[in-house]
Amino acid sequence: MTRSLFSYRRRPRGMTGFLFIWFGQMLSTTATSITTFALYLWVIDKTSGGWSVGVMEFFFFSATLLVAPIAGIMVDRYSRRATMLVYDVASLAITLVILALYFFEALEAWHLYIATIVQGIGYAFQWPAYRAAISTMIPKARYVRANGMMYLLDDVPDVFSPILAGVVLGPLVGLTGILIINVFAFVISITALLITDIPPTPHTVEGENSHGAFWKELAFGFQYILxxxxxxxxxxxxxxxxxxxxxxxxxxxxxxxxxxxxxxxxxxxxxxxxxxxxxxxxxxxxxxxxxxxxxxxxxxxxxxxxxxxxxxxxxxxxxxxxxxxxxxxxxxxxxxxxxxxxxxxxxxxxxxxxxxxxxxxxxxxxxxxxxxxxxxxxxxxxxxxxxxxxxxxxxxxxxxxxxxxxxxxxxxxxxxxxxxxxxxxxxxxxxxxxxxxxxxxxxDHDAVPAKSASVQKQHDADKTVKDGKKKVLTPGV
Structure with a gap:
């Protein structure tokens, strides 16, 4: 049987897969940072002041903070790939809308307020999804290295985006060109996510027992920490x-x-x-x-x-x-x-x-x-x-x-x-x-005590009986 181009065996995985995703995110994050800086300059010129920029930042951060607990539920319920895609897809859609509005000379400051709210919601999904995906994609010994690379996604664009937006790309291609570059960067980052093998999240007894009504799951993360x-x-x-x-x-x-x-x-x-x-x-x-x-x-x-x-x-x-x-x-x-x-x-x-x-x-x-x-x-x-x-x-x-x-x-x-x-x-x-x-x-979560292991066995056995299937549980496995 002919394998597809992106069959399971061909997909980048592990640290290589993480590097694929990281590279795509570095492109899109840098392009977004350049676009944001260019839009800040545009809105300051449009409104003759910095108040609108402050409002944009407030909306972005507030949306992220308010949606973060809900996003955490979605990250645990659904595939990491799907929740990682939320930010890129939402940002791509918003960028296309802003591009169209600017092209037809209809862009206003309040459009950007809505855009930052949508991006803030998407970011609330992106960050916990990526942090959680690291623990399933790569070995524990490489967590620090992977997390260090993730934080470079925030810091590297801040160094270059003002220069690229204000000095290089701005005069050469204008805001329209910058928005088009951002669109292509999101296409690359989305493609990297789609072709990379992201393992399914392993389930634990504690995880299964934590699911339930929406409000219960919304409070779960806080209760876990408390x-x-x-x-x-x-x-x-x-x-x-x-x-x-x-x-x-x-x-x-x-x-x-x-x-x-x-x-x-x-x-x-x-x-x-x-x-x-x-x-x-x-x-x-x-x-x-x-x-x-x-x-x-x-x-x-x-x-x-x-x-x-x-x-x-x-x-x-x-x-x-x-x-x-x-x-x-x-x-x-x-x-x-x-x-x-x-x-x-x-x-x-x-x-x-x-x-x-x-x-x-x-x-x-x-x-x-x-x-x-x-x-x-x-x-x-x-x-x-x-x-x-x-x-x-x-x-x-x-x-x-x-x-x-x-x-x-x-x-x-x-x-x-x-x-x-x-x-x-x-x-x-x-x-x-x-x-x-x-x-x-x-x-550590992978240092399972014997008692927890027996609970897991009992959980598996109960599930087997419930499904009407026969299964032999080997002692010590």
């Missing part, structure tokens, strides 16, 4: 750390500090931001090539400690370009270490058929305060810290020798305090016993 103090403590560390770093690095605090201290020099701000993106890429590449974190918990905690103390705190103290560059580079380079280590822990500890819902719940818990961080940071910086540091006050008298008392010193002090706060958050992981002993308290 019942395990080690995982809950780890996610609360991310929750607090993300809030502090979200304030310090928000456009409402970080940007004003640099601009106020440099006399509104946007070139310096852009250079510092590019160095940070490049450092994150280097950090991701190092993890990808190394791939050998034996105890990912240390990667999470030390990632927070180093990035916060030598990154954020130093950034707030700095009053010149060199210190800012060093601080931003340290903070950004540690970011992949923290995130990759956290993903690796969940991939090792959580059964594959539960990972979609657990990853969805983890995203909500860890990032819940992020939308509020810029609001809090903007209020504290503008209303409290900046005025206090430029007048005779307790803050200026105590912290003035550290951060100065001129314009931007209040924002610098806020960043410094956030760095100290996030450092303490990282150190708390070594104080809290459930977090400190996570590896001892939570065995």
């Amino acid at each position: 019942k395990r103090p080690s995982l809950l403590g780890l996610q609360l560390i991310h929750l607090a750390g993300n809030f502090f770093s979200g304030i310090a690095l928000s456009a409402a605090v970080f940007y004003p500090m640099i601009l106020l201290r440099t006399g509104n020099n946007t070139e310096v701000l852009g250079f510092i931001s590019s160095v940070g993106s490049l450092a994150a890429v280097i950090g991701g590449i190092v993890l990808t090539l190394w791939g050998g974190i034996k105890r990912p918990l240390h990667g999470v905690l030390w990632g927070w400690i180093i990035s916060s103390f030598l990154g954020l705190a130093l950034l707030g103290l700095g009053q010149g370009l060199l210190i800012w560059l060093v601080a931003v580079a340290i903070e950004a380079a540690c970011d992949p270490l923290t995130k990759v280590s956290d993903d690796t822990i969940l991939q090792r500890k959580v059964s594959p058929d539960l990972q979609g819902r657990v990853f969805g719940a983890q995203s909500v818990i860890a990032q819940f305060l992020i939308p509020f961080a810029p609001l809090v940071g903007g209020y504290l910086g503008d209303r409290i810290f900046e005025p206090a540091m430029q007048t005779q006050s307790a803050l200026s008298n105590f912290f003035g020798p550290l951060v100065g008392t001129g314009p931007g010193s209040g924002m610098g002090l806020l960043i410094f305090l956030c760095g100290i706060g996030a450092t303490l958050v990282g150190l708390s992981g070594y104080v809290l016993r459930p977090v400190r002993q996570l590896d001892d308290l939570l065995p």
Whole structure:
């Protein structure tokens, strides 16, 4: 019998299959980042301000966060391939609609709001699906390497997209050409997903018992984490750390500090931001090539400690370009270490058929305060810290020798305090016993105790009787 071109034996699988998918995603993610930057420039020019860009970002993040728990259910219920395709197919459709509207000169800012909502929903499916698929596609020893490569998908486009969109592709092909390139990139990434062999998700007794009514499954990921103090403590560390770093690095605090201290020099701000993106890429590449974190918990905690103390705190103290560059580079380079280590822990500890819902719940818990961080940071910086540091006050008298008392010193002090706060958050992981002993308290999901194995046998036997089939269960298998 003639095999089809993409028969099971011919399909790329394992690490090779993962590389196929990753390459397709790198193309589509880079093209999307270029398109997003070009659309930001278009909407700023169209509306004569940056408010619309902020609204687009708000809609994207809010849609992702709200849909994440539902997406986790779908990731566990249906094939990983199908849920991985949701983002690419939705984004392809939206890109085609935007292209048509722009071509016929009918594109408006509110169209882009709807587009970002759709993309945000698709992204809510994409990230947990890919993180869960890693545990079924490749060996556990390569989780760190694969996760490092996944985080390069976020960081690499940030380095090149502003240059490509604003300097190279924009003048050459315009927004129409950029959108067409994005369409072709999505076609390639979708093709890579379709031709790659993605193994079915293995089922466990715990996974089978977790299915039920929609609301039960919606709450399952949260209940799973809440019942395990080690995982809950780890996610609360991310929750607090993300809030502090979200304030310090928000456009409402970080940007004003640099601009106020440099006399509104946007070139310096852009250079510092590019160095940070490049450092994150280097950090991701190092993890990808190394791939050998034996105890990912240390990667999470030390990632927070180093990035916060030598990154954020130093950034707030700095009053010149060199210190800012060093601080931003340290903070950004540690970011992949923290995130990759956290993903690796969940991939090792959580059964594959539960990972979609657990990853969805983890995203909500860890990032819940992020939308509020810029609001809090903007209020504290503008209303409290900046005025206090430029007048005779307790803050200026105590912290003035550290951060100065001129314009931007209040924002610098806020960043410094956030760095100290996030450092303490990282150190708390070594104080809290459930977090400190996570590896001892939570065995890996593939280290099945004897009792669990017998439960699995009984489950198989019950199913055999129920189906009316005869099956011999060999002892010890």
